Amino acid sequence: MLSRSLRRAAVGGAATVLLLALAACSGTSGDDGKVSVVTGFYPLQFVTERIGGDHVKVTNLAQPGAEPHDIELKPSQIGEISDAKLVIRFKGVQPQLDDAVGQNAAGHDLDVSTVTPPATGANHRGATEDAGAPDPHVWLDPTRLAAIAGTVSGRLSQLDPDHAADYADNADALLQELTKLDGEYAAGLKQCQRHEIVTSHAAFGYLADRYGLTQIALSGLTPDTEPTPQQLATVAAEAKRLGATTIFFETLVSPKVAETLAAEVGAKTAVLDPLEGLTEGGTGDYLSVMRTNLEALRAALGCA
Structure with a gap:
């Protein structure tokens, strides 16, 4: 509390x-x-x-x-x-x-x-750049x-x-x-089939730590950094091993890399908003966007 x-x-x-x-x-x-x-x-x-x-x-x-x-x-x-x-x-x-x-x-x-x-040392596997940098x-x-x-x-x-x-x-x-x-969040993510979230950007370490999840990120803390082919292959292999059904991308950058990974894994893509800014012409606020994120996480992780 x-x-x-x-x-x-x-x-x-x-x-x-x-x-x-x-x-x-x-x-x-x-x-x-x-x-x-x-x-x-x-x-x-x-x-x-x-x-x-x-x-x-x-x-x-x-x-x-x-x-x-x-x-x-x-x-x-x-x-x-x-x-x-x-x-x-x-x-x-x-x-x-x-x-x-x-x-x-x-x-x-x-x-x-x-x-x-x-x-x-943000809570994420996959991406290695920015591994020791402060996560804001x-x-x-x-x-x-x-x-x-x-x-x-x-x-x-x-x-x-x-x-x-x-x-x-x-x-x-x-x-x-x-x-x-x-x-x-605590109640909604308590009973889930999976506890790993595959993201295009390592923005969700604090959320993952708070609610018992693990973040697997394609790129590090900088959202527009392109992952290397080796990083893409590593995350794809991990996502397949875990049976990931969803690859998350964010609102203010291109979804192309996430779509490439999803095609490789046989998964779908969905938005997980890091709330660095609202989309142009979008509605809602911090609370409503966070609740939309919760529903996206629950669907991806198979939560009861």
């Missing part, structure tokens, strides 16, 4: 004021009086919007349909980073954002990798995202103490939803 104490973390700070001329001291920005927050990619946007509610204005630097790792910042986005009261990032995921924060936003950023540090995909474990949510609530409360109670209440509501989601 998730700790309710997370929602009250780090509340405090200077009082807000009403005049626009003093907005920089109050933690608000613009004539709407809202706290301006810039986030690096979708899961951080989701958490901030859910906790901040009507009191924050959130700008996500990674647009829907775009792969967030290779973001190239425009001058206007550099300006947004500089003007924001808070920049929320995961150090190492977006190097250009890390550089921009160092040059333009030092001291008013939140690096969530310090909240739930990334593990190395912590948000695919709802309990880790909950820890981030608690810290975001605390920072917003420091910036805008007049609305600290609202931030705490919103964080509490989100933590309850994440607790429920965690329970759904």
